[in-house]
Amino acid sequence: MKTEGVEVVLNGTCHLVDRGTRISRLLTPSHGVSMICGGKGVCRKCRVRAWGELSPLTDREKECFTKEEQQAGYRLACCTTVEGPCRILTDSPGHSRICAEGVMPDFRWDPCFTDYGAAIDVGTTTLALHLYDRCSLRAEVAAPNPQSVFGGDVISRITQSLEGKGAELSTCIRQALSSLLTEGAVKAGIPVTAIDSMVITGNTTMLYLLTGRDVRCLSQAPFEADHLFGETLTAEELELPCRASVYLTPCISAFVGGDITTALLASGIYQSEHTAMLADIGTNGEIALFHNGELLCCATAAGPAFEGAGLSMGMTGMTGAIDRLTVEGRRLRCHVIDEAAPIGICGSGIVDAIACLLKLEQLDETGRLMEDPVVLDGEVRLTGQDVRMIQLAKGAIRAGMETLLHYARISAEDLQELAIAGGFGRYIDVGNAAAIGLIPTVSADRVRVLGNAALVGADMILLDKRAALQASAIAAQTRTVELSGDPVFRDQYVENMGFWNDENG
Amino acid sequence: MVKELVQQAIDQGIPAQDILEQGLLSGMGMIGEKFKNNEVYVPEVLVAARAMNMGTALLKPLIAEAGIESVGKVCIGTVQGDLHDIGKNLVKMMMEGKGLEVIDLGTDVPPEKFVEAVVENGCQIICCSALLTTTMGVMEEVVKAVEAAGLRDKVKVMVGGAPVTDAYCQQIGADKYTADAASAADAAVELCRELAG
Ligand code: B12
Numbered sequence: 001m002k003t004e005g006v007e008v009v010l011n012g013t014c015h016l017v018d019r020g021t022r023i024s025r026l027l028t029p030s031h032g033v034s035m036i037c038g039g040k041g042v043c044r045k046c047r048v049r050a051w052g053e054l055s056p057l058t059d060r061e062k063e064c065f066t067k068e069e070q071q072a073g074y075r076l077a078c079c080t081t082v083e084g085p086c087r088i089l090t091d092s093p094g095h096s097r098i099c100a101e102g103v104m105p106d107f108r109w110d111p112c113f114t115d116y117g118a119a120i121d122v123g124t125t126t127l128a129l130h131l132y133d134r135c136s137l138r139a140e141v142a143a144p145n146p147q148s149v150f151g152g153d154v155i156s157r158i159t160q161s162l163e164g165k166g167a168e169l170s171t172c173i174r175q176a177l178s179s180l181l182t183e184g185a186v187k188a189g190i191p192v193t194a195i196d197s198m199v200i201t202g203n204t205t206m207l208y209l210l211t212g213r214d215v216r217c218l219s220q221a222p223f224e225a226d227h228l229f230g231e232t233l234t235a236e237e238l239e240l241p242c243r244a245s246v247y248l249t250p251c252i253s254a255f256v257g258g259d260i261t262t263a264l265l266a267s268g269i270y271q272s273e274h275t276a277m278l279a280d281i282g283t284n285g286e287i288a289l290f291h292n293g294e295l296l297c298c299a300t301a302a303g304p305a306f307e308g309a310g311l312s313m314g315m316t317g318m319t320g321a322i323d324r325l326t327v328e329g330r331r332l333r334c335h336v337i338d339e340a341a342p343i344g345i346c347g348s349g350i351v352d353a354i355a356c357l358l359k360l361e362q363l364d365e366t367g368r369l370m371e372d373p374v375v376l377d378g379e380v381r382l383t384g385q386d387v388r389m390i391q392l393a394k395g396a397i398r399a400g401m402e403t404l405l406h407y408a409r410i411s412a413e414d415l416q417e418l419a420i421a422g423g424f425g426r427y428i429d430v431g432n433a434a435a436i437g438l439i440p441t442v443s444a445d446r447v448r449v450l451g452n453a454a455l456v457g458a459d460m461i462l463l464d465k466r467a468a469l470q471a472s473a474i475a476a477q478t479r480t481v482e483l484s485g486d487p488v489f490r491d492q493y494v495e496n497m498g499f500w501n502d503e504n505g
Numbered sequence: 506m507v508k509e510l511v512q513q514a515i516d517q518g519i520p521a522q523d524i525l526e527q528g529l530l531s532g533m534g535m536i537g538e539k540f541k542n543n544e545v546y547v548p549e550v551l552v553a554a555r556a557m558n559m560g561t562a563l564l565k566p567l568i569a570e571a572g573i574e575s576v577g578k579v580c581i582g583t584v585q586g587d588l589h590d591i592g593k594n595l596v597k598m599m600m601e602g603k604g605l606e607v608i609d610l611g612t613d614v615p616p617e618k619f620v621e622a623v624v625e626n627g628c629q630i631i632c633c634s635a636l637l638t639t640t641m642g643v644m645e646e647v648v649k650a651v652e653a654a655g656l657r658d659k660v661k662v663m664v665g666g667a668p669v670t671d672a673y674c675q676q677i678g679a680d681k682y683t684a685d686a687a688s689a690a691d692a693a694v695e696l697c698r699e700l701a702g
Contacts, residue, residue, distance in 0.1 A: 151638075159638045219639040220586030221613055367546050384543040391546060484588035485612065493591070494548050 006053075009087045023048060023077040023088060044136060046077040052086025055079075112465045113197030116190060118181060118244075119458035121259060122202030122210060124154055124283065125307065126423070127176060128455050131184040131195070132462065138188035146176050147209070152309060153283055154205040154255075158215045170212040174239045177210075181241060195242045198235065201249040201458040203257030203284065204228070210238065211248070218254050221484065225254040230472050247461065247468060250475035255299035260286045261475045262457025265467060267419045267450060270295055270474055274416035275408075277401065279439070280453075281306060282422045285397045288478065289404040295478040296408060300400035305393035306347040306424050311386045312373075315344035322377055323427065325352035327359050334377035342377045348427035350390060353382055355432035358499055365499045367391045391497045394438045399492035401440065406488050407481055412440030421453035436499055511560040521567035526604070529560045533602030537687035540599075547595065550686075554598035561601075575606040577697030580622040581632035582610030583666075584643035589636035592666060592686070596632060599690035605697070616643065616650035623651075623660050629700050630693055633679075635666040644669070645677035661696045665689060 005016035010026055017026065024046060044064045051073050058079045065074045073089075111117060111134060119130045123145060131139040147169055150160045161169050177200075185192035200210070207229050208215050217226045230250025235242050249258030260280065269276035269290045278288045285302035288295060308314035308321070315321050320343035324335035334349075336342045345353065353376060357363035362370050367388060373381035405411055418439060420428070426449055434441045450456070461467040483489040507529075514524045536553045539545040579600055583593050590612045597607045608626055610618055619631045631651065635641045644664050651657055661680040664673075674682035681696060683689045 155638055162639070220637075221588050366549055368544055372543065388543065388546060485590075490591065494551055497546065497548050 006082060007085045008082055010090075017082055019083060021082045023050060023075065023080045023082065026082075026088070027077060027090065044076060047074055048077045048088055048090050049073040050075045050080060050086055050088045053082070053084025054086055055081040055083055107460055107464045107467065109463060110465050111197075111463050112247075112468075113195075113244075113462065116185075116188070116195045117197040117199075117462045118184060118195050119455060119462045120177060120180065120198065120200045121262075121452060121455035121458060122173065122177070122200060122206040123259070123454075124157075124203065124206065125152070127180055128452060129180045129184050130455065130459055130462075131188050132459075133188075138190075139184040141180055141184045141187065143176065143180055143183075145173070147172050152304060154203065155219075157209060158205060158219045161209065161215045162219055166209075166212065166215070169209045171239075173206070173210050178239070178241050193242045195244050197462065198240075198244045198246045199249065199458045199461045200246055201258045201262045201454050203259050204251040204254055205257070207248055207251065207258060223254040225251065228252070228475065229258055230475060249458065249461065250472050252297060252475050252478045253299075253480040255284060255301075256286050256288075256297050256478070256480055258475075259454035260288065260297065261471050261478075262455075262461070263421045263450070263453035264288055264295070264474050264478070265457035265460055265471050266453040267421065267448075269417065269419060270477075272417070275410065275414050276417035276419065277404070277415055278419045278421060278450075278453075279397065279401065279425070280421040281397055281425050281428075281438075283307060285393075285400060287397070287400045287404055289401075289408055291408040291410060291414075294408070295474065296404050296481055297478050298400050298404060298481045298483050300396040300483065302393040302396040303389070305389045306350060308344070308346050308350070310389050311345070311350070312383050313344045313380050314350070314386070315346055317346040317348065317423075317427065320344065321346040322349040322353075322380055324429070325349060325356045325376070327356050330360065332356055332360070332376060334380075336377070342380045345376065345380055345382070346427075347424040348429065351428050351432050351436060351438065354387070354390060354499065355429075355435040357382075358435065363387065363499070367498060391499075394436060395493050395497035398437055398439070398496040399489055400483065402492040402496065403483060403486065403489045404481060406492075412442065415440070415442055415446065417446050417448060418442050419448045419450055419453075421450045423452065425449055426451045437496060507556040507560045508563065511563050515563065515567070521564045521571060525561065525564050525568065529557045529564075530602055530604055533557050533599070537599055537602060537690060541685055541687045547591065550595060550598065554602065557598075557602060576604040576694055577630065577700075578606045578608070578626060578628045579630040579632055579693055580608040580610055580619060580626065580628045581634070582614030582619060583612040583634045583636075584640050584647065585613055585615045586643060587635050587637050587640035588612045589634070589666070592636065593632075593634035595686040596634065596665065596689045599686040600632075600693055603690045603694050605690070605693055616646040619647050620650050620654045620656065623656060624654070628660060629697050630661045630663055632663045632665070632689070632693070635664075635669060638668050641666070641668055641673065644679060648678050659700075661700065663689065663693065663696070 005018050008015045008017050061076050061079055117132050121128045125145055127145050128142040150157050182192050204225050228251040229248040233246045235244040235246055249262050251257045264270055267278045269278055275291045280286045283304045285300035288297040304310055308316050319338040320340045321337050322334045322342050322345045323337050326333050369384050372384040375381050430447045433439045540550055581597050583590050597609055600607050633644045633647050648662055663681045664679045671682045681692050683692050
């Protein structure tokens with residue numbers, strides 16, 4: 001950083017920055033400020049408070065903030081530049097149960113809808129929607145996927161569908177999307193019928209169930225999807241309450257779906273100059289690697305341990321979940337969401353807990369707990385069996401990464417960027433994730449946390465007419481590495497089941 | 506390391522059977538116990554099994570020479586449509602660690618293949634592994650195929666894998682379920698004894 005810069009105090013920390021720097025450029029994902037529109041001043045999500053020598057209020061900001069808010073120092077980070085010494089405060093990142101936020105790269109604003117458009121991510125566990133008008137984001141809604149009553153993971157839903165519940169499953173998701181659209185429209189103050197275009201992204205199974213296709217081909221080896229979408233239907237065909245055209249994003253293979261295509265689109269890694277990896281750390285654990293102009297991907301089937309499921313006291317990131325642990329003195333210190341009494345532990349807490357227990361030598365590198373179970377806070381414990389489940393999940397994700405690196409003939413040191421997508425990825429401590437070997441050790445400035453990149457990519461298709469073509473190109477160009485029966489994966493899996501990280505060997 | 510120790514023992518004139526049972530298999534038995542108690546996990550078991558295999562490779566010709574019979578014969582495979590094999594491999598190693606002879610049919614094994622293996626090799630036990638709720642059902646077909654081949658009273662069918670439960674085992678008419686590989690090996694030895702007695 002240049003020494004002749006001006007002094008900016010950001011959340012109490014002093015930085016020297018060049019005059020004319022946009023506030024948004026000073027923010028990192030840890031500040032929890034989202035920039036959905038990628039700094040175009042349209043989504044109005046990047047509120048911060050700032051005082052001192054700043055650029056004058058823009059029209060957008062005058063529209064966006066009340067007089068009182070303006071007096072209180074509210075600004076949009078993407079519209080405000082630093083003109084001299086100043087002070088900036090970001091509001092502490094709030095915890096939402098469902099992550100509908102993400103970071104969007106630069107793109108051309110040229111929406112494919114006439115009046116209102118909706119982008120929807122149909123996740124296995126959660127649904128999220130963004131509703132736009134021609135200028136800006138108008139509403140954001142999220143809800144759990146009600147198909148969960150048919151089973152938590154895609155295979156269970158496929159099983160149910162094969163057992164004759166296919167129609168029920170598709171009705172279930174169509175109704176859920178209808179309510180989501182209606183809720184979004186109400187929030188935006190428009191009739192739902194005013195939505196004239198939609199982009200729906202999701203994993204291959206979710207799109208099969210939504211469109212009512214036969215899922216048999218997804219149920220057994222060799223797992224070859226007989227349809228990969230990337231097509232436009234009508235809302236009527238999907239029994240959705242408007243007259244919109246509905247674009248279903250192109251899938252890459254049976255277990256690498258349209259959600260990964262859109263996450264890739266949002267990550268932008270496929271058009272960068274450097275070698276980069278994208279990891280969506282969820283139940284299915286998809287990884288993509290971009291190297292030398294080629295895209296490789298795989299699905300690691302990690303299981304839901306990092307989503308809190310399958311652990312004795314695991315839970316999603318909601319009130320009462322331990323979400324952060326640190327070592328203070330020789331003891332564990334836990335943070336609980338909403339400062340409530342602890343009732344369980346969520347994904348980010350699990351990563352921290354393992355890292356802290358390793359540091360305290362209450363857990364050895366093979367995954368053996370010195371004391372089983374170990375008490376984390378109050379009644380919340382971690383059992384030996386829990387640790388084993390975490391080993392299975394984290395080993396699978398890391399092994400997937402290493403397998404792709406192996407086939408590209410490079411190693412983790414060659415990664416110039418590691419982008420982490422997904423709701424869980426948004427809250428993890430990157431240093432601890434490396435300490436437990438979930439991700440390779442790369443310097444912190446190479447790690448980028450994207451949030452709900454699948455939805456952001458869908459937004460981009462909605463907001464930039466050319467993006468659908470890009471999505472198709474990504475899907476067509478990406479090669480899936482099949483991990484079943486792959487000897488490299490199997491070796492890497494066993495090797496990465498323990499908690500040896502790159503530093504301790 | 507293990508190889509050298511085994512060679513040393515052979516050179517000292519210790520009977521192959523003793524080296525195997527008191528050296529290698531008892532070591533593997535200890536690992537099995539620790540695995541059951543969650544004290545060691547998959548990587549440690551695999552390392553131990555690799556070491557054991559190196560040792561047994563040296564002993565095999567000697568044991569064959571001495572005409573010592575194995576505890577029993579088992580065939581194992583991951584069922585049709587399923588390619589998960591890490592758990593199956595562990596079961597195989599633990600069973601070998603108990604002195605059982607194990608024929609590995611690999612993954613994606615259709616029911617007929619299990620039956621063929623029994624007919625060709627005279628196995629007492631069929632072990633089926635399944636990790637997917639969509640492929641678990643194939644285990645029932647294996648039981649039916651065994652019945653259809655008229656072998657139901659001659660062979661026992663063991664089932665396992667993460668989604669499998671004892672209740673499911675009983676529901677499909679299989680003979681034995683265990684939750685982990687070490688218990689699977691103990692159970693297999695037990696079943697062989699029953700069949701012999
Ligand atoms: C590793 C893994 C893979 C690897 C497999 C590599 C390999 N060579 O085996 C890869 C990435 C290739 C893979 C692929 C898939 N997988 Co997978 N996979 C897993 C994972 C992470 C661990 C499985 C494992 O190895 N466990 C370790 C071993 C040691 O345990 P185990 O197999 O249970 O065995 C023990 C016992 O069960 C017992 N046992 C085992 N067999 C037997 C047999 C007998 C007779 C007995 C008595 C006992 C016994 O002994 C063992 C040791 O104690 C699990 C999730 C998890 N966290 O468990 C998912 C999981 C099993 N996979 C799943 C899925 C969906 C898939 C895919 C369909 C999707 C995908 N994303 O690619 C494909 C299908 C591939 C195929 N055709 O089979 C789902 C299944 C969900 C369901 N409802 O059925 C799981 C549960 C993850 C999830 N929740 O989504 N997978």
